[in-house]
Amino acid sequence: MDLIGKFKKGLSKTRDILLTDVNELFSMDRKIDESLFEELEEILVMSDLGIDITMEIMEKVSKKSRKLSTADELKEVFKDELKALFPVKEETLLNDPKAKPHVIMVVGVNGTGKTTTLGKLALKYKSEGKKVLIAAADTFRAAAIEQVEIWADRASVSIVKHRAGADPAAVAFDGVEAGMARGMDVVLIDTAGRLHTQKNLMDELRKIKRSVSKRMPGAPHEVLMVLDATTGQNALSQAKLFNEAVGVTSLALTKLDGTAKGGIVAAVAKSMKAPLKYIGIGEGVEDLQEFDAEIFVDALFD
Amino acid sequence: MFDNLSDKLNAVFKKLKGRGTLTEKNIEEGLKQVRLALLEADVNYRVAKKVISDIKERALGQDVMDSLTPGQQIVKIVYDEFTTMMGDEHEALNFGGATPASIMLVGLQGSGKTTTAGKLALFLRKNGRKPYLVPVDVYRPAAIEQLQKLGSQIGVPVFPSTAQMAPVDICTEAVRSAINEGCDTLLIDTAGRLHIDEELMAELEAIKKSIKPSEILLVADAMTGQDAVNIAESFDKRLNLGGVILSKMDGDARGGAALSIKAVTGKPLKFIGVGEKTTALEPFYPDRMASRILGMGDTLSFIEKA
Ligand SMILES: Nc1nc2c(ncn2[C@@H]2O[C@H](COP(=O)(O)OP(=O)(O)OP(=O)(O)O)[C@@H](O)[C@H]2O)c(=O)[nH]1
Ligand SMILES: Nc1nc2c(ncn2[C@@H]2O[C@H](COP(=O)(O)OP(=O)(O)OP(=O)(O)O)[C@@H](O)[C@H]2O)c(=O)[nH]1
Ligand SMILES: [Mg+2]
Ligand SMILES: [Mg+2]
Numbered sequence: 249m250d251l252i253g254k255f256k257k258g259l260s261k262t263r264d265i266l267l268t269d270v271n272e273l274f275s276m277d278r279k280i281d282e283s284l285f286e287e288l289e290e291i292l293v294m295s296d297l298g299i300d301i302t303m304e305i306m307e308k309v310s311k312k313s314r315k316l317s318t319a320d321e322l323k324e325v326f327k328d329e330l331k332a333l334f335p336v337k338e339e340t341l342l343n344d345p346k347a348k349p350h351v352i353m354v355v356g357v358n359g360t361g362k363t364t365t366l367g368k369l370a371l372k373y374k375s376e377g378k379k380v381l382i383a384a385a386d387t388f389r390a391a392a393i394e395q396v397e398i399w400a401d402r403a404s405v406s407i408v409k410h411r412a413g414a415d416p417a418a419v420a421f422d423g424v425e426a427g428m429a430r431g432m433d434v435v436l437i438d439t440a441g442r443l444h445t446q447k448n449l450m451d452e453l454r455k456i457k458r459s460v461s462k463r464m465p466g467a468p469h470e471v472l473m474v475l476d477a478t479t480g481q482n483a484l485s486q487a488k489l490f491n492e493a494v495g496v497t498s499l500a501l502t503k504l505d506g507t508a509k510g511g512i513v514a515a516v517a518k519s520m521k522a523p524l525k526y527i528g529i530g531e532g533v534e535d536l537q538e539f540d541a542e543i544f545v546d547a548l549f550d
Numbered sequence: 551m552f553d554n555l556s557d558k559l560n561a562v563f564k565k566l567k568g569r570g571t572l573t574e575k576n577i578e579e580g581l582k583q584v585r586l587a588l589l590e591a592d593v594n595y596r597v598a599k600k601v602i603s604d605i606k607e608r609a610l611g612q613d614v615m616d617s618l619t620p621g622q623q624i625v626k627i628v629y630d631e632f633t634t635m636m637g638d639e640h641e642a643l644n645f646g647g648a649t650p651a652s653i654m655l656v657g658l659q660g661s662g663k664t665t666t667a668g669k670l671a672l673f674l675r676k677n678g679r680k681p682y683l684v685p686v687d688v689y690r691p692a693a694i695e696q697l698q699k700l701g702s703q704i705g706v707p708v709f710p711s712t713a714q715m716a717p718v719d720i721c722t723e724a725v726r727s728a729i730n731e732g733c734d735t736l737l738i739d740t741a742g743r744l745h746i747d748e749e750l751m752a753e754l755e756a757i758k759k760s761i762k763p764s765e766i767l768l769v770a771d772a773m774t775g776q777d778a779v780n781i782a783e784s785f786d787k788r789l790n791l792g793g794v795i796l797s798k799m800d801g802d803a804r805g806g807a808a809l810s811i812k813a814v815t816g817k818p819l820k821f822i823g824v825g826e827k828t829t830a831l832e833p834f835y836p837d838r839m840a841s842r843i844l845g846m847g848d849t850l851s852f853i854e855k856a
Contacts, residue, residue: 359660480592480775
């Protein structure tokens, strides 16, 4: 597929994030009535947007709708509400000379797609001409090191690893050290999946972060939390506890190539004021897209 | 959040103390709260709608028990309904059909199949069977190594698949190899796939056709949201599932997916995964799941006694 084709494919996936067929709902001559609101509510809930945000949007939209007569006019109101859910993207520090290497720690619950997303990012940075190193700090899960090694290979980037069962904080430390010594631009730290409710494992994550900043003050520059689009309301609890433990700075939403809409990411982004930076749309190395709320919401309705 | 559904309902029903009958009007407001609780627990929107209308029917005209407030009475009706919905007498694993028996694990990417294969192997061995682990994920980086490591941790033999082999060939060869090794139950760890991935879903059908497994189990993540019904329905339609295992129940997910999946497939929930270790597997209890979905914790015990 050529680049344009890929971009379009990505966009159509982006379009799928929250809703499908919303345009149908807002067809020109449809009346604004109870049944329209009911359908709207169903779409929002089924997109995993969460009951709080759904109620909030429904209330706002219904208030504003009193001055309007057709569903088509309502569309703009609805669009604005959706856009407002996503915080504006922050400036990335990637080109800050003081932050070299730019250290990114990838975190999240089990099986969301951390390692895969990290592998895709490695290739993305590499293809931008950056020098990239991966620290294999998931020393717990069976064959996690072997998995991330294959990704390092695919992206032809360096890797720092210890043996299985080693202290992940030590791996992260060594990764940053090697990154500094070898003049890397980006260091990506793969961490083991862990449920946010497991105190000892969250403490371990804190320790990894501490050891990174011990070696390089200011690092990690980014803590990327990976959410699975299939996840429902639990993502809110995940985000809250990961944020409390290590301060999440940005989000990635994976598995949008399925039928799940991943709407909960809007609630997460809103509550943490962290931008959704990337979306995963497949298992391949090229299946990563940057997320842009403006483009996304507009695409939803064009 | 919703840890006090009973309290919320009691507030709603304050006016209606002690005795009395549940009428259309007085349960309407209570059921609204229940509906919100279900949606917060990730019960599918349409399933919740149906459940609520069923419950309304059941509740209508019921006398409020002396020992309960109307709020508690509603919760009890909902709880009983859920327990019945999710219960099933046939929750044991099925080893019927061809010998050696084989159990196939299927599901979305990252749901917990490989880990669950290791857990089931240990469980089966403790129950006097001779399990044989079969890695069939030739796609994901290091998926075969992952199962090999789990197998060696628990001392269960693993078929030496390679990523160059075709999945169906792996399975047919593994059956012969299991017999040679003196094993009686194959655990087939398939690659994660999307239910809408035509090619990979066809691959599962081909495996099923070639080895005629005694059981195909869907491994689903307890944190799954509204899409759980699409996923379960698609896998069930293609493969006729024997049951479901809900993984990652050790977190704080309400697990509404359990109810949704049961409602659309009718297939029994057989086990839950409660951790990453190979010992972290438990049988599924419908009553516990019902109180978890309702966010009731142990506060239900007083209702059960009533
Ligand atoms: N369809 C699809 N699959 C994905 C995507 N991202 C990751 N996966 C798959 O999801 C599964 C889990 O991905 P991993 O990268 O291993 O997840 P993880 O978070 O590192 O898992 P743990 O380290 O075990 O917690 C793998 O089968 C990946 O191929 C995506 O965007 N789409
Ligand atoms: N906390 C917890 N983690 C689990 C449970 N079951 C599996 N996991 C973790 O979830 C992640 C994914 O598990 P896997 O067994 O690799 O999932 P999979 O379905 O085989 O993944 P793919 O083969 O990539 O599709 C790993 O980090 C496991 O350790 C569970 O019951 N509780
Ligand atoms: Mg990983
Ligand atoms: Mg697997």
